[in-house]
Amino acid sequence: MISTKGRYALRVMIDLAEHHQDGYIPLKDVAMRQGISKKYLEIIVKELVAGKLVSGVSGKGGGYKLCRDPEDYSIGEILENMEPSLTAVACLASDAAPCPRSSACQTLPLWAEYDKLTHDFFYGKKLTDLLNI
Amino acid sequence: MISTKGRYALRVMIDLAEHHQDGYIPLKDVAMRQGISKKYLEIIVKELVAGKLVSGVSGKGGGYKLCRDPEDYSIGEILENMEPSLTAVACLASDAAPCPRSSACQTLPLWAEYDKLTHDFFYGKKLTDLLNI
DNA sequence: TAAAAACCTATTGACATAGTAGGTAATTGG
DNA sequence: CCAATTACCTACTATGTCAATAGGTTTTTA
Numbered sequence: 001m002i003s004t005k006g007r008y009a010l011r012v013m014i015d016l017a018e019h020h021q022d023g024y025i026p027l028k029d030v031a032m033r034q035g036i037s038k039k040y041l042e043i044i045v046k047e048l049v050a051g052k053l054v055s056g057v058s059g060k061g062g063g064y065k066l067c068r069d070p071e072d073y074s075i076g077e078i079l080e081n082m083e084p085s086l087t088a089v090a091c092l093a094s095d096a097a098p099c100p101r102s103s104a105c106q107t108l109p110l111w112a113e114y115d116k117l118t119h120d121f122f123y124g125k126k127l128t129d130l131l132n133i
Numbered sequence: 134m135i136s137t138k139g140r141y142a143l144r145v146m147i148d149l150a151e152h153h154q155d156g157y158i159p160l161k162d163v164a165m166r167q168g169i170s171k172k173y174l175e176i177i178v179k180e181l182v183a184g185k186l187v188s189g190v191s192g193k194g195g196g197y198k199l200c201r202d203p204e205d206y207s208i209g210e211i212l213e214n215m216e217p218s219l220t221a222v223a224c225l226a227s228d229a230a231p232c233p234r235s236s237a238c239q240t241l242p243l244w245a246e247y248d249k250l251t252h253d254f255f256y257g258k259k260l261t262d263l264l265n266i
Numbered sequence: 267t268a269a270a271a272a273c274c275t276a277t278t279g280a281c282a283t284a285g286t287a288g289g290t291a292a293t294t295g296g
Numbered sequence: 297c298c299a300a301t302t303a304c305c306t307a308c309t310a311t312g313t314c315a316a317t318a319g320g321t322t323t324t325t326a
Binding site for chain 1 (some may be wrong): 134135137143144147208218221222234239240244246247250254255263265
């Protein structure tokens with residue numbers, strides 16, 4: 001399941017994309033438009049900054065802004081910046097302990113195939129595909 | 134993420150399918166072969182019985198058996214019997230509260246498309262596709 | 267210089283996950 | 297026929313994650 005962090009992050013990115021030409025956008029405005037608690041969005045945006053997806057400027061007149069043009073973001077990279085993993089099963093997560101059964105596991109190929117499907121889907125979609133404007 | 138319940142249930146179903154001609158299989162044997170605690174498997178198999186995917190017989194000589202032929206099970210129905218939902222986001226789960234933003238939500242179509250992809254993938258795969266024999 | 271904004275650390279309630287524990291009921295092979 | 301074997305049942309629990317909230321400090325500019 002995609003958590004609220006991933007979903008809200010995507011909505012923040014959409015919101016910033018739609019106001020990309022307006023310079024730095026205060027988080028208050030995003031929170032208002034999206035109907036999400038500003039306090040909670042702070043946590044989310046912090047991770048977006050850490051992942052170099054957006055940049056922030058403090059002080060009056062400050063706010064957040066996309067680092068690149070909207071068409072240069074894939075949905076996949078936005079989600080993976082927020083979620084521990086987009087992987088369907090723990091065995092395939094990046095931090096997974098090596099499983100002694102993996103070589104004989106009859107279900108592993110299924111999960112791997114689904115993972116590829118998921119990866120291709122979300123990396124194939126771009127932020128611009130979700131914009132209203 | 135698919136939980137251990139879903140993954141173990143699938144492995145139980147595979148195990149039962151591969152011994153389908155041997156009549157009723159004691160859970161002890163499945164637990165042994167799969168390297169999973171029998172106590173935990175009891176919980177899982179109980180749900181498989183409740184979902185009419187397998188049937189159990191008590192007493193000496195008893196055990197569990199598939200209700201149908203292996204080719205008549207899709208992976209999707211096995212997983213959905215165990216997981217609260219295969220849906221990627223809470224908004225689309227069957228027990229979800231109606232979201233006031235859904236009509237204007239810019240991300241909903243994305244999640245819906247991914248859900249369809251997931252559904253088609255797991256319902257397109259059959260239990261027989263995972264068997265060794 | 268005061269308002270506005272990002273940025274920081276800590277805490278919390280609720281819930282799900284992944285089991286464990288200890289029994290009872292049913293059935294049959296010897 | 298009875299003891300072994302098996303499913304079936306209720307309850308409990310430790311751990312962790314999620315989805316926030318709370319209350320501050322620092323930075324910048326109008």
